[in-house]
Amino acid sequence: MSLYEKTIHELHGMLIKKEISAEELTKDVLARMDQVEDKVKSFVFREEKEKAIAQAKGVDEKISRGEKVGPLAGIPMAYNDNICTKGIRTTCSSKMLADFVPPYDAFVAEKIGEAQSVFIGKTNMDEFGIGSSTESSFFYPTRNPWNLNLVPGGSGGGAAAAVAADEAVFALGSDILNPAAFCGVVAMKPTYGRVSRYGLAGSTSSLEQVGPVTKDVTDCALVLGAIAGHDPKDSTSAPGDVPRYDEFLTGDIKGMHIGIPKEYFGNEFDPEVKDAVLSAVKKMEELGAHVDEVSLPHTPYVMSAYHVIAAAEASSVLARYEGVRYGYRREDVPDIEALYRTTRTEGFGPAVKRRIILGTYFLSSGQIDVYYKKALQTRTLVKEDFDRAFEKYDLLVSPTCPGTAFPLGTQADDILNGTGLYTVPPCVAGIPAISLPCGLVQGLPVGLQIMGPAFAEEKILNAAFAYQQRGGFPRIKPSLSGEGK
């Protein structure tokens, strides 16, 4: 196996045993990127090779001096391009920020810097995270490594595609569960507040969290451990210590109570996907878990609440992009109003504009109580559904998406496409969820989603680990096939 195919924990072992150097590893991953990036187009920015190698050499020196290094040291990684990186262009895949260079690091970028991973690039996404296929990127769509004619999912599709195509050993992004499912990798959305949002240039405030995209569950636990924790610069950041997530990976789920939300298994989806998920559930049962059906009665309202909250927050958060201090600016305008209108009309793509207008409408006088207040109340009911379920069950299991990856150009305009049907509820309720591969349907990966109560990431990770280690579904590799046209 080539180095670029390996996991963090495998590579860490080799690094500290000095079987390989971080420099060697970095060169190998960069070479892999050279080899496949033209096909996959995961990245919107690639770090200069010399700089990446210099970072790796720094880690090698530490190791050769006998200094102890953490599990992420020397591991090549990428950020989704809505994570601010000091001195490095951060675009949110938008024309609006195509030249924006933040003078600050996101909290997670600081943490990864401290962990001494090797930064190799920024990955593509739907513009400002609005979309579910990475096709609304201002730059270009990213391809699914399993079939280059298909989308990688979204909004954080570049991160998942990069890890799936072995162009990075791990990546960080927000809104990565569905891309992880489509690309056959592991991703976790932590509990709201578990990871600081400082420097996450999102389009919402109350729905997004940064999480890891990795090749396996152990790596996921290691990366989450590195980025979680309280941040005084984020008022919504949870206080308290972060567990050593990797120490919870025993693989023992005997006696664990797992609920299957019956509302998630309606007619919406592909029967083969359903079979794949149910057979994964069966495996977990075989490993000693008790599995039962559970009801989340407000499920039919989740998407409505999400549409309203996401749009309302986007209309507010994205109002700062008006051309005065940074970002796209239309020149030669007669007055400030013209500056605002031309900058925003030309700087945002159609999906973003649609969401801003929708959100502005939801918040406008006369509508705010009908929609926004209602959405926040619905959110309370959705949260209570989960609270009740978690009184009886340790975890809930569902598909990550109702189907597998779809062809490029087919659903970009489908504003209500169902890819978020199962990944949205954990966002609305603020609970953690993981997606990991549980099978292939017609050669395409299917994602298994495991949800848990707030701050029960270790429980989720252990269940995912048990399934991945003992469930009979091995790590899977994409073929990079297809036309890519």
Next chain:
Amino acid sequence: MAVTIKDVEKTAFLARIDLSEEEKNKFTEEIKIILDHVENFVDLNTENIPPTINILPLYNVMRDDITRPSLDKNAVFQNTSHEEDGMFKVPKIL
């Protein structure tokens, strides 16, 4: 609730986004679709249900009143070419 082109125009003005006639029609249709979808929860009984603004029950998250260094001048203006006398230049304010 029926949304009209006029609503979309007013909303686009508030959001400072210009729409072509074609876009106005398209957005109005799309917004209708979303509103139709969202309509289902308008009938959901939420009387006496408190809204969830913050998911975590945090309160009184505050910092001490201690100054920290501000950005240096280069960083302040590194993303614009519209600097004059250490300030950001904007066209005529109406």
Next chain:
Amino acid sequence: MTDSKYEVVIGLEVHTELKTNTKIFCSCSTEFGGEPNTHVCPGCLGMPGVLPVLNKRVVDFAIMAGLALNCQIAEFSKFDRKHYFYPDLPTSYQISQFDQPICKNGYLEIDINGEQKRIGINRIHMEEDASKLVHGGASIATSSYSLVDYNRGGVPLLEIVSEPDIRSPEEARAYLEKLKSILEYTEVSDCKMQEGSLRCDANVSVMPKGSKEFGTRVEIKNLNSFRALKKALEYEVMRHIQALEEGEPLIQETRTWDENKGITLSMRTKEEAHDYRYFPDPDLVPVIISREWVEEIRRNLPELPQARKERFMREYGLPAYDASIITSSKALAEYFDACVALYPEAKTVSNWLMGDLIRSLNAEDQDIRDCRIRPEMLVEMLRLIDNKTISGKIAKTVFEEMFQSGKKPADIVKEKGLVQITDQGEIEAMVDQVIEANPKSVEDFKSGKEKAIGFLVGQVMKLSKGKANPNMVNELLRKKLK
């Protein structure tokens, strides 16, 4: 104006910048007058992904102001976003408080024609200040471009909204003076109107007396001095009455005060163009104020104007009028305290403060804190009067010179040769000279016209260039004319 046919209804919205070290939601300095854009960070420049974190002292100060203004302090308070596009607002929304402000239902009392009147305070809320715009040309309307300095953006503000209890421009002025005084006493703001740390907008309407319907309400912006407040309201009330008399319609609108022309002007904003779309800021969490927190602040509440006024009357025996004027400004009261500590003749000090000092400050539009005459200098001057080095009249010259130059009184007296003449022989010579030169007045006096002596004393004083001791002049004249 005082036309008894009409009733005037005024409410004031006062914004005061809080005297914290840092901004409300980031750790940049709030210092006034720095180089443009030197007190800014990614947060107060509205850069992507940067989040607000509340400054605890802002909440402390808001509670303190609320207590000083007899408000109820909310147990639960939250922040909301108010959306509008303007170049002084980097995120295109202002973080403010909408439906759950920190303080409600307070009041303050004003003296109006010797009577106390209570003016209600509807609410006090916390918010962030906007940034400063510098215009390329003479005014915003004539400039082809403007420049933005974000230093002031994010400085904490309290917005204090009165009930519409104010019935005249005089009352409005008295309200603002009292509010300023209370805020200064609590030390939450330095209330320097010249620097914009205290700003006022007014809502005014006029209706026929006894009418059940309010008149058309007009908002006047940027009333940034007591004078402007009073003049603008007087103008606006007159304009409304005139319109009512002539049956002309009034428009509900926002107007601005033009200091130079002495008139209010329509700002011609399209009211329907605004929809602030307030919603709770999801980047911030609520503020829950325990009663212990409130009580702790109440314990630390400094002496307020009313209490200090009573103390001045009690301890120093000042008349109520003097005490109320001197305590109306915290800085003036402190100045007075400092003088009396050195010179216990409280009434003498009070006379100088209420007379020459306040007059000179007003004439120069100067704040007492910037006054060149420090308390010890004023006291030194009073001692020079007491030991007869200078006369009371000369003291006025010395005072004026101190005020302008900041020199010590003894130095001024020496430099200008203002030492009082108390030499018997010297004065006698001048008295003789005046008697000889004014036989008519001498005659008048001798024939019983008491007033003539005043003229003769004046002539001697003139001859001595004001330096002769007036008591000695008087005595000698009377002796010689007996």
